[in-house]
Amino acid sequence: MISTTITENVTKSARHTNFHLSAGPEDGPLIIFVHGWPELSLSWRHQLPVMAGLGFHAVAPDMRGYGRSSIYKRHEDYAQREVVADMIELLDALGREKAVWVGHDWGSPTVWNIASHHPDRCHAIANLCVPYHTLERGLDACLPLIDRTLYPEAEFPAGQWEYVRFYEENFAKACAVFDAHPYNTAKALFRKGKDGHRDKPALTAHVRNQGGWYGGATEAPDIPRDGDVVSEKDLKTYAAFLKRNGFFGPDSYYMNNRANAEYADEALNDGYLDMPTLFLLAEYDYTCECVRSSLTDPMKRLCRNLTSRNIACGHWMAQEKPAEVNAALTHWLVTSVPDVWPG
Template structure:
């Protein structure tokens, strides 16, 4: 699927906002799978998966989540906490008349899917997450912990402690930032002082190889030139709030789960994933962070085979 034949979106009212939603396989109504993008991404990041999942018999629903694309961008930072983000997905199921669905998340989308599954377990029948494993809720709120361990220049901490600074840099350098970020096979480089992503937005030349074509990159650049970055970065500004909101949830993910890692992804793997996600199957692919875009065919194969195995011969369609 290319940028020219990506589905036309519809604006769906949910949970007090509107989400820009892309669909495939509407003829497969009754078998929903919801794809949740990461940062700084777009539903377009699932362009390779949507046709494959529709062909496998699924009604594929890929929203631009709040803060992204043409979806609503509320002004209040707290409107981007896990209660709101998971509430949007629950309301999206209600809109389509679905009791539950399989949820797929990459990066921040994975965090939302983990949180949704803890807060609304009856609405999630299976979990497929890429890159970001389950995040154990330790004794300290997450940003506080990261600040102590990784320092104030770590981007999660910087986004929280210096609100608006990074947003402005990304807004002023949207094309260069996204071009320089969406790379693979990057040679190792010495860490530089300062906030790494702000440095990246100012770098003249990218490293490695592009993850996507110029026309594909243009879809993301256009979306962020329209929306700006603040809404999406506000997700980071709720991490400590999310830590509090998840305090009373059963911390165990009981649903069948597929966790896909990239061997060269810089996001840390979980050392005790099965303790919190007992029904997990783990797969590693030979790629970096942008898993489903770097290895689309392999990602599709792993996901569809796992789903087929989960559904079993009695429930298989086609």
């Protein structure tokens, strides 16, 4: 019987320390899960044991700036060039040439960049919520894809991405609001999606014109925990590490738009991806809105072996709808990446 116990691990190089969770046989096909803002390896707690039970060696690192991986003090230390290098070092430390990579939120740009810059290190890739050729190329790449019927340029120059401009213009204030009460911040963020809001501007579109997150408040509101997304135990774990490390690192991922665009321009194969690729679209994610907007158009053009699946959920897909995510991943692996199926 295959063990699905999740273990804690650390790998180190001269430039970076990667903490990661792992489960499943060490000689099984490798699948690496890459989290986003403001999460942890813990965000893949529902995926690791399932993939392990199938015979995969499932790994989820804390990304730089998070949890027990290295923390840095400059914005530029959180540019995608550095984050991708961390993941290639992790792959090397695990003694593997290739992996199946799965990303979410800021983990998606990282996985897209691994695929476009290091295709030889990928069996296949899957991403949740954030499509290719968008955020990993910097904010300017997202602007032409905005639905201007919903976001008139005069009112929302950066559309649903106005909050990114707020980071650029008021970074210290953005961090201070999150840092004021990390437990309430995490509790307010990790919430399930709701249908019926696709015809309204996303909450993130108002951050800039309201003078900050939560309507310009000095800290996150104290609202009930959403048990459909996160347990009290897991919420406390998120909050503890966010309190210990602070939001400077996580928020700095948004501060490298120009550098990330320059890095993306170094993609191989003119940016085309030939490996099996899965995109899981969150129907109730109104920031990464992919139902009525053109946000997925570049991905559809540039990914030559693309499978897309819609899931009726919000942004925190892997935590809100783990059964659906696991089923979609498993079906795709069986049908599109049979060569890496365990056994």
